[in-house]
Amino acid sequence: MSLIDSQPQPGSAPRTEIPGPAGLPVLGSMLDLRRDSLSTFLNAQRAHGDVVRLEAGPPGLRSVFHAVFAPEGVQQILASQAANFRKDHPLYEEVRQSFGNGLLTSQDADYLRQRRLVQPLFTKRRVDGYAAAVTTEADAVVDRWRTTPTGTVDLVPEMNRLALRTVTRILFGLDTEEAVEAIHRCSPVINAYVVQRGYVPVKVPRGWPTPGNLRARAATDELNALCDRIVADRRAASGAADGTNDEGRGDDLLSLLIAAGNDEDGSLDATEVREQVLIFLLAGHETTATSLAFTLHLLARHPEEQTKVREEIDRVLGDRVPTAADLDRLPYLTQALKESMRLYPAAPVVSRRAVAATEIGGYRIPAGADVVVSPWVTHRDPALWEDPERFDPRRFAPEREAERHRYAWFPFGGGPRACIGQHFSMLESVLALATLLRAHELDAVDQEVSVAAGITLQATGPARVRLRPRERAGE
Template identity: 80%
Template sequence: MHHTDSQPHPRPGPHPGPAPESEIPGPAGLPVLGSMLDLRRDSLTTFLNARRTHGDVVRLAAGPPGLRSVFHAVFAPEGVQQILASQAANFRKDHPLYEEVRQAFGNGLLTSQDSDYLRQRRLVQPLFTKRRVDSYAAAITTEAGTLAERWRTAGDNTVDLIPEMNRLALRTVARILFGLDAAAVEDTFHRCAPVINSYVVRRAYVPVKVPRDWPTPANLRVRAATDELNALCDRVIADRRAARGAATSAGEAGEAGGADERGEREVRDERNEMDEGDDLLSLLAAAGNDEDGSLDATEVREQVLIFLLAGHETTATSLAFTLHLLARHPEEQQRVREEIDRVLGGRTPSAADLDRLPYLTQALKESMRLYPAAPVISRRAVAATEIGGYRIPAGADVVVAPWVTHRSPELWEDPERFDPRRFAPEREAERHRYAWFPFGGGPRACIGQHFSMLESVLALATLLRRYELEAVDQEVPVAAGITLQATGPARVRLRPCGGAGE
């Protein structure tokens, strides 16, 4: 865990106009390497220390002269809003990390820009309407219920929440994406993704990159993992498109029964159930409109890979840390469980329960404050811009850090303390919109926000009505990768409680 003091931070005095880049404060670091070793060792603590010492706009330099990378970190919510929302067009995803993700997973919604991004967003948006996402509720609770059953046989009644929630989130998103093909995809992704992830992060932050086509051991390993993942996705997509073609032909022959079929679909929607052809891959393969055409096979695969990556790691982080924080705070866990029992009784939660579990949602939001799945967000400035009284030059790499802003003593009283009451509606309304931004913000805000919140609340409700959790590990060390990574275990002891029978 990384601690900050709760004293007000010193702030540079006001400037008559924007101060030039040379006046932006920041750590001196080592004479030759600057802050490179600190950033490599623990970038999250380096950012926290930079804000505490130097204020809300900080300049960091890393690497030896001639190969030095310079970037600017912006921590105040007003500056975050400029970068992500009000001046978003001036801050592009041209940062080296996004380029590496693009190379590894393709040009999906996370990494695409300009007309590519707008076209993809228009094609994909209908897949993420509230009604469509709510139809995935049964898949979410089925996977969470399967995990709860498996926990009954846990050795010593103890589980490590990090791999458990990773597996649950991957199984859930694979089931929703691929339907009946989920198991094969899950196994391959679980094996290949960590190889690709570590390679991407390592390459994003080295000053000199070995060309990807050189036959080094690391390049060969990542190429094999990427080829296997791509081949699997391509095979499933081809099968799905062939099945859709056959279904379309059969459907044209049976249009007379269309009204009955529509009636059945409406009943299914009411029950929040997925139809066999309603998995996200089928919908992606069928997505299209007159203005944007449709996604070709490569584009479908690239969206699928980004959804798998972004859709499971982020939710897994939120689930693991919410459960672990509740395990460390028994009185909060008790309050959450009382709400779950009062609302659900003995039944399985549904999408309609999302609004009926406000305190569980507050606990989830508070864990996302302390452990945001995207702890650092990178952009590159197109034109020179004034932020917080300083002039950020054109072409500068800029980062905003939920990890740091979420711990600002000016925004959050006693910021290291776990307190779900911070997210009571009246207290949320008093805060700056960008005091809490785990899903980013502005035109590039996460398209899957509602899906993530629905999955998290329903999975947490399913597990917490079956088990009381007691923390074995009090602190969980973390590091910044593509997403927040736990670098140690988060073990809890399980105690079955009332509501175990379904």
């Protein structure tokens, strides 16, 4: 019987026996998921369909979750039935305990209040005002690359530092180096700790003095102390301890967070401001760094596409600095970015927990079930994407986008919990890419880059390119 024949038919009663890999007799799919969770999900979809049940761990401690891959099912979970799928997954609880209860992890009334307070800081007009900070940091990379002794760079750490410097400049203002160094040092420690705890059936209490707990606590305490000091200094400098006085207020995001408030929701206290800052630092630099690194590397591997992108950049910009208005004037660069985000989505797996039993794709998902959707898998479905492993920016021409299901491509999530910073991410990525590609031609040294799923997609190998500086206009 074919895979299509084995799927539930429309109008039939939902099935309760959901297919999935058998795994090992005792551990189920635990070892496969630990070794390579992205390939495990991809193989499960290819073998068993768009709704899959996976089990991991020994009997008595076994985790059971359901993966949903079809766009229609993704839409149910993230949008049309979003209220039934909460962020109660153990991974979100670990993120919450390490980074606080900011927009990424908060729920219910807390989330709605935070969203109302923070949303005005991410309007298009406000975000467009950050363009100069993006190009300033990208220009600094251009200058540094021109003096690289070997002529070769690894795009993964390079783009991580660029995105981190950009978001700290926007958050804190000009004085960013101390924050950059602290985040660069502490963030990987906390991320690894959160992911490890999020997927084990039995957790050592955080309060026990194990080496892992102590390392993570020291890193968390350092970041909290840094943010608390910066918040306190900014409040004192503005003369607005309650966040209501405009005098001395800066345009950086932190000053705006401190000042945010309305009659219904009040304002954010110092702890809430710190928690939002930490989430912005986490989500605002790792995700964009992933998109930048893989877009550049894919263009380096596909020189004909790099040439098309660069010709557009030269035609639109000439020798002037790109601005927010150029976002709509660089359509092919934007298509290349979107195609990179299809192949390497910064959030490759998204977790939820079902409140009530629900039918998805002809199967009954029980109440209380852990459910995941995976851009990594959906973005590679041959039924949705012809030759899905091929890099082809033309997939995102407007007429072709219009033909696809809304949730065939969802790197920013969707529904009421869609990423609040998606316009900022696109603006930063397009302007940074335009600045870097105008100044340098890139030749791929590494043809493939290994990756793994953490809180965000993590490159586990280098993405090196050889730089060929282009002459500046007038030189």
